[in-house]
Amino acid sequence: MVGRLVRVAARLRKRGGGSAVPGLVVNSIAPGFLSATLNGFRDGLVIVTGSSGKSTTTKMLVAVLEAHGMRVFTNPSTANIAQGITSALIERVSLVGTIDADIAVLEMDEGHGALIAQRLEPTTVVLTNVMTDQIDRFENSEKVLAMLGTIASRASARVVTNGDDAMLEEFAATLTSVTIDRFGVSKRVLAANPRGLGYARQSGSRIVAGTVVAAVDGASAVIDVLGSSLTVTLPSRGAHYAVDAAAALSASVGIVGARFDAATAAAAISAMRPVFGRGEVVEVRGRRVEFVLVQNPASFQLNVDQLPAGLDQVLVAMGSDVRDPSYLWPVDLSGLTRVTTVSGSKAYEIALQLEYQDVVIDRIQPDLGIAIDDFLALPDPSVGVKTVIFSADCMRRIRTHLGLAQ
């Protein structure tokens, strides 16, 4: 009840922007609310965590579970901290305090997740990967692994883990009292991605049992699960999305159990729409634009490698969320060839990288509003669509500037 009132107040105060506020208030008034509710779902609590792919994997898993008739509570990806989860819970809780869901599937940031993990009793934990991510926050991959381990060690039934990630494999070997389900890619898929899949360390061999991405062709993938080969349409191009699908399928096999239906699962994933910043082509001011979100060096490389060759209208924007852009330098951006505009508060830093990697820069305009206005005003490109590559901070600013929903 307190939460409901606070939520209404937050909405009145700031339209569309108050998502973490009511949770913050409830967590101060009733500190046990979050864990008590999350631990109380009939079919348990599932936590999806890891450096990259959490959001897509969570959405895919929710889609598959719902397709099997389960009522799922999940958190919006923009609010994956304790307050955000609480706020999302308050959205769903009835006046008598019950929630119309059988199971909770939560995406959790490894840093915040490790902090609240001791109070949670997840049945299943899904580990996507360990990448060198936000390096000045998490310092290094060893520390990321320790945080993931803190979360995964809470799992009571099952840990679903990436068998191609050597650090996760070493961690999984230390787990004794839970079932370990693995997902991974085939030799063929790995060979088609000569730079690897972006993990801090790649396993030396491919998994022998589990859910395997057998082949990827653009936004289409063949995934072997429980002896059947499923053809799945991915929400965007690239092997990393196929791995997210394999993670979601592997987790849903364990959760749904004997009722799991492969065709139903494949159809649910294939029906998913691309997400803003992850492959969705949006019409803005009469122009078709693809927005590409960069979260760490690995996703930067994978996403740039997936872009069509010879794009002639590209805007690259790096914001203050990338504290020191140096760690992006190992990413080979030479495939871009030409960038129309470089923008954001770290425009000069990323421009230096582009210059040293022989990418031609037409213009540097640190002011993001001016840069995006001028970029959209250009006539349509001759190759592909207008493409905006940005960090999370620049994504938020551009969405606000263009009046797109957050």
Next chain:
Amino acid sequence: MITVLCVMPELLNVNGDAENASVLAQRARWAGFDARVVTETTVRPDLVVVGSGVDATLGQVASGLRLMSNDLWGWLADGSALLAAGTGFELLSAGVQVSAAEWIEGLALFPGHAVSANNRVSDDLVVDTPFGRLIGYENHARGYSLPPDASALGSVMVGRGNDGRSEGASSGAAFGTHLTGPVLAKNPGFADFLLARVLPGYHPDADRTRRVDHIAKAARNQIAARLSLRTE
């Protein structure tokens, strides 16, 4: 043809420090020289770049560097220049005091050694050096003990460096620093100092160099302004 040796980039590039090798090669090319970056070599390279890795691989990197010890000493004696950053710098010192119980022997190419510190620093580092003010970033959990008679790279203006006062070490044409990432791109004066040492006739006056260095200056000035330092 100049050759830049980039040492173990698969382990020593967590902050993009190994990319200093590409920066040196590109600047040489822009000035009209042929240049290549190699990760192993049997002939003496003109320049050697050693980047920074995670602590979990300190032992592995130390073993790798020990195998190169005779070569590195010989190349430096014969006129090569070297830049080492972060853990690469630490392992080329006398050694690394990882904890009270753990000491990893280094190559002693630089005077002094790395000492354990209570906290990690991950922030801006600005250093006053003979080749100008260097602006960059440090990300390390140790300090550095430099003997009183040894040469530092420069003195700390902002940040921790070795101990809050001196930063890095130098020995002949070898330079070690906590400035991680592609510090030579943001501070091309340092890059040109290294290139001029090994490349007679090197003059960074091409159009391309001027354009890129203008961007580097804007990047430095942005940080300087944020830190309330004078801009260039």
